[in-house]
Amino acid sequence: MNNFIFSYPTKVYFGKGCVKEYLACLTRPYNTVMLAYGGGSIKKNGVYDEVTGILAAEGKTVVEFSGIMPNPTYAKVQEGAKLAREKSVDFILAVGGGSTIDCCKIVAAQAVEDQDIWTMEMEKRDMPDHFLPMGAIVTVSGTGSEMNSGAVITNGEKKIKCGMLGASNAFALLDPGYTMSVPFRQVISGAFDTLSHAMETYFGRPQNRNNLSDDINEAIMRGVIANIRKLLAEPDDYEARSELMWASAMAENGILKIGKITDFQCHQMEHQLGAYTDCNHGAGLAVLHPVYYRHIYKDGLFKFKRFATEVWGTDPEGKSDEEVAAAGVEALADFIREIGLPTTLRELGVDDSTDLGAVAASCNIAPGSCKKMSHAEIARIFQEAK
Numbered sequence: 001m002n003n004f005i006f007s008y009p010t011k012v013y014f015g016k017g018c019v020k021e022y023l024a025c026l027t028r029p030y031n032t033v034m035l036a037y038g039g040g041s042i043k044k045n046g047v048y049d050e051v052t053g054i055l056a057a058e059g060k061t062v063v064e065f066s067g068i069m070p071n072p073t074y075a076k077v078q079e080g081a082k083l084a085r086e087k088s089v090d091f092i093l094a095v096g097g098g099s100t101i102d103c104c105k106i107v108a109a110q111a112v113e114d115q116d117i118w119t120m121e122m123e124k125r126d127m128p129d130h131f132l133p134m135g136a137i138v139t140v141s142g143t144g145s146e147m148n149s150g151a152v153i154t155n156g157e158k159k160i161k162c163g164m165l166g167a168s169n170a171f172a173l174l175d176p177g178y179t180m181s182v183p184f185r186q187v188i189s190g191a192f193d194t195l196s197h198a199m200e201t202y203f204g205r206p207q208n209r210n211n212l213s214d215d216i217n218e219a220i221m222r223g224v225i226a227n228i229r230k231l232l233a234e235p236d237d238y239e240a241r242s243e244l245m246w247a248s249a250m251a252e253n254g255i256l257k258i259g260k261i262t263d264f265q266c267h268q269m270e271h272q273l274g275a276y277t278d279c280n281h282g283a284g285l286a287v288l289h290p291v292y293y294r295h296i297y298k299d300g301l302f303k304f305k306r307f308a309t310e311v312w313g314t315d316p317e318g319k320s321d322e323e324v325a326a327a328g329v330e331a332l333a334d335f336i337r338e339i340g341l342p343t344t345l346r347e348l349g350v351d352d353s354t355d356l357g358a359v360a361a362s363c364n365i366a367p368g369s370c371k372k373m374s375h376a377e378i379a380r381i382f383q384e385a386k
């Protein structure tokens with residue numbers, strides 16, 4: 001196994017009623033709490049009333065930072081940081097999904113940093129090491145953002161959507177019941193995002209060595225597939241939602257990456273597609289994954305074959321390695337159709353006015369899990385995904 005260091009800064013509280021039970025105690029050391037949220041779903045489903053009730057009972061000064069959009073922008077980060085400074089916020093409470101949590105992670109950095117954080121991170125490659133403390137209440141699962149310090153931010157001016165380093169949550173409260181009001185399409189695209197994180201990690205290097213991370217990963221992938229199917233049959237299945245919520249955190253909390261080098265090339269492509277089109281993240285990944293994997297599986301036959309047999313149950317009997325590996329990729333494509341996610345860019349809502357050549361040219365090229373991409377090959381992938 002590759003050398004590694006593992007430590008975990010986020011304390012997770014999981015289950016029905018966890019906000020009511022723990023939020024007061026967790027925020028007790030702070031006076032001025034920034035309550036950050038998105039477009040208002042928390043006002044419709046009762047979460048806002050529950051959280052503000054707890055904070056009011058504790059005598060907190062609450063500063064609201066609302067309107068954080070899906071695919072949060074750098075401009076929104078700056079708005080939040082300015083507000084945090086003006087109101088002397090000493091704790092940020094992010095209530096939402098990946099978008100709200102990610103935005104807050106960078107607000108937490110910018111609020112205590114005089115330099116422009118984008119210039120510092122992206123141009124000077126100088127990473128922040130001090131932050132306002134923050135915690136998260138997760139209302140929609142999929143990204144696993146609550147358990148890592150990465151934040152995906154869209155810089156509208158530069159047309160770049162990319163990962164930045166931000167604050168880690170001191171705590172994360174995960175009540176699967178909170179996800180019941182999430183639009184079902186978002187539930188499924190979020191769960192697919194989790195599957196994507198697992199796959200992108202699984203195909204990272206090394207590929208053909210005995211590796212505990214990959215064994216755990218296979219269990220997560222099988223669980224996500226099975227629980228998406230359960231939810232399709234019974235959308236309010238609490239157990240299935242619980243499993244998906246924990247799988248989401250597990251897929252992005254670093255455990256699956258232990259001893260591995262991962263590059264998330266499909267994410268790099270989807271992020272730039274998002275920068276140009278503002279598409280839904282999980283749905284964008286669903287369109288790109290099979291096409292991308294058809295380009296790389298022959299360079300990673302050992303792992304793609306294992307993916308086919310261990311995750312999709314492909315019977316290898318009488319088939320060549322290449323046939324088994326290809327069958328795994330096609331099983332993934334069939335699954336995406338089965339669960340109703342888009343399979344083409346058109347279905348995703350990307351019309352002909354989008355300059356796919358420019359999107360492809362702007363993608364980050366990762367070192368490559370099985371095969372290193374070129375911008376020309378990424379351009380072909382976008383064309384084939386049309």
Ligand code: NZQ
Nearest residue numbers: 038039040041070071097098099139140145150152181182
């Ligand atoms: O904004 P509101 O009104 O809250 O509505 C949201 C939003 O429209 C809604 N929603 C959330 N909880 C709800 C709810 N609606 C009803 N009931 C609830 N309980 O769901 C919509 C999507 O929310 P969003 O936070 O955008 O979704 P998600 O968690 O999928 O986050 C996507 C963002 O995370 C980034 C993505 O690129 C994208 O920007 N990612 C972050 C990662 C990370 N930090 O580790 C990794 C991922 O690969 C990903 O890139």
Ligand code: ZN
Nearest residue numbers: 143193196267
């Ligand atoms: Zn993702």
